[in-house]
Amino acid sequence: MMNGDVRVPRAVRFSRYGGPEVLEVVQVPRPSPGPGQVLVKVIVAPVNPGEIGIREGVFADLWPAAFPEGQGNDLAGQVVEVGQDVMGFAPGDEVVGYAPRRAQADYVVHDAATLARKPPVLCWEEAAPLSAVGVTAWAGVEAVLPRPGETVVVSAAAGGVGVLAAQLARLRGATVVGTVGPHNLDFARSLGITPVLHGPGLAERLRAAAPNGVDAFIDTFGAGNVQAAIDLGVPPRRINTIADGAAVRRYGVRSQAQEDAFSPELVERLAALVGERRLSVPIHAVYPLERVRDAYVELARRHTRGKIVLSLVLSPDDGPQAG
Ligand SMILES: NC(=O)c1ccc[n+]([C@@H]2O[C@H](COP(=O)([O-])OP(=O)(O)OC[C@H]3O[C@@H](n4cnc5c(N)ncnc54)[C@H](OP(=O)(O)O)[C@@H]3O)[C@@H](O)[C@H]2O)c1
Structure with missing residues (x-):
């Protein structure tokens, strides 16, 4: 219109x-x-x-x-x-x-x-x-380089950055576990994401959802997610957060975000994925x-x-x- x-x-x-x-x-x-x-x-x-x-x-x-x-x-x-x-x-x-x-x-x-x-x-x-969120999600995924067959956790997997990061990690061939609230369990499943409830006790629930271990962790919310990733044994170089500066300083995890990845060519690449209906916004x-x-x-x-x-x-x- x-x-x-x-x-x-x-x-x-x-x-x-x-x-x-x-x-x-x-x-x-x-x-x-x-x-x-x-x-x-x-x-x-x-x-x-x-x-x-x-x-x-x-x-x-x-x-x-x-x-x-x-x-x-x-x-x-x-x-x-x-x-x-x-x-x-x-x-x-x-x-x-x-x-x-x-x-x-x-x-x-x-x-x-x-x-x-x-x-x-x-x-x-x-x-x-x-x-904005498209490029940020791309930056977070590329920071941890998910490989086919690996298991990647994305926190706030229904949110602006998280829902795109989860789909981009899947496009790289990874199994994606996403943290969501109870109202988003079915929504996550509809995108091929294995949902796990966020909140207290997260590390235990992630262990149960990924019995063979978590290879990489993309945090888009903060609030203890990086700590949960460390507790699960994910190496700091395979953890990226855009919402927890203190955890970056403490653990040396990665913090790739919009400003590290933006280019008009990348935006057009993401737009092409949306146009092909391989990425949903x-x-x-x-x-x-x-x-x-x-x-x-x-x-x-x-x-x-x-x-x-x-x-x-x-x-x-x-x-x-x-x-
Ligand atoms: N530096 C950069 O380039 C850059 C760019 C964009 C964003 N950011 C930052 O990235 C963060 C995410 O941005 P966004 O736009 O994705 O945010 P958003 O869309 O507002 O995030 C909403 C999501 O957060 C989830 N959530 C709520 N409480 C939670 C909790 N306790 N634990 C885990 N998840 C919870 C919600 O899940 P449910 O509804 O399922 O409960 C919802 O899906 C923000 O801090 C933002 O400032 C940085």
């Missing part, structure tokens, strides 16, 4: 650190692409847990906000203008991008060199998350941009199955739509 050119462009902004109530959808000028840049009309922009930390000021020492701060990272949309010296993109092209702290806006200026092409067969919702809910606060409230519950995304083309009067 496209609503054409936007007369009064909108963007998500916040002007102080705080809860979802600090988020505003404001009117902004339409930006212009400079040399080597394109202007993207954003159709879908996902929400990610890391953005909550930035907005709450948790990472203010490391990544301070510049108020009024924008929000969002990953996006899918259509090229509407190209700047000087841009080769290979033209208005109308469907693209997947990564625009840190500014993706949740009608228009985003994006470097042409880091923009990926979106295959038309992909819907906007399943394409948009590929440059479950969509938990689609919120109109105006309901950005509600989207983050739901995300913060940390029981998202796949992704929650914002639609820039849904009417503000539309409620969230189940994916």
Whole structure:
């Protein structure tokens, strides 16, 4: 669904650190692409847990906000203008991008060199998350290099990163055990993942689910998962976490993430897997941009199955739509 050119462009902004109530959808000028840049009309922009930390000021020492701060990272949309010296993109092209702290806006200026092409067969919702959780999942899997016949555990295997990491590990020929809540047992099985409940006593349940041992562990949640992997005897070089910096320092486990793997070619490779229906991007809910606060409230519950995304083309009067 496209609503054409936007007369009064909108963007998500916040002007102080705080809860979802600090988020505003404001009117902004339409930006212009400079040399080597394109202007993207954003159709879908996902929400990610890391953005909550930035907005709450948790990472203010490391990544301070510049108020009024924008929000969002990953996006899918259509090229509407190209700047000087841009080769290979033209208005109308469907693209997947990564625009840190500014993706949740009608228009985003994006470097042409880091923009990926979106295959038309992909819907906007399943394409948009590929440059963030898609690349992060790929990085985690490649960090531990699962081999055919090995058993790999993925924590939070129904979540944004976890559900993709689990499928990518399976595509490498591994048997995947995924940790989930009780409501996701059947969902995990539907993707060929052996489900194990997360929470206290995890190491024991994993031992029972993988009696021949666990070869590698991809942690996408923190909360003691790396400790469980160590307790199971997984070598630190075959453990990757994107959510437990203390465990990285303590055990020397790996921490490969989005920034270590991103390239437009990788995004296009992941998009091809989705297009071939070998990789599924479950969509938990689609919120109109105006309901950005509600989207983050739901995300913060940390029981998202796949992704929650914002639609820039849904009417503000539309409620969230189940994916
Ligand atoms: N550095 C990077 O490049 C990068 C990129 C993306 C994400 N990240 C980080 O990676 C982490 C995961 O992101 P995400 O987008 O995948 O998160 P998410 O989608 O919000 O994760 C939700 C999942 O967490 C599971 N979960 C809830 N409580 C749990 C528990 N106690 N133990 C294990 N799993 C539990 C839920 O499972 P059930 O509903 O089945 O209970 C749900 O499937 C975040 O910390 C995020 O900041 C880092």
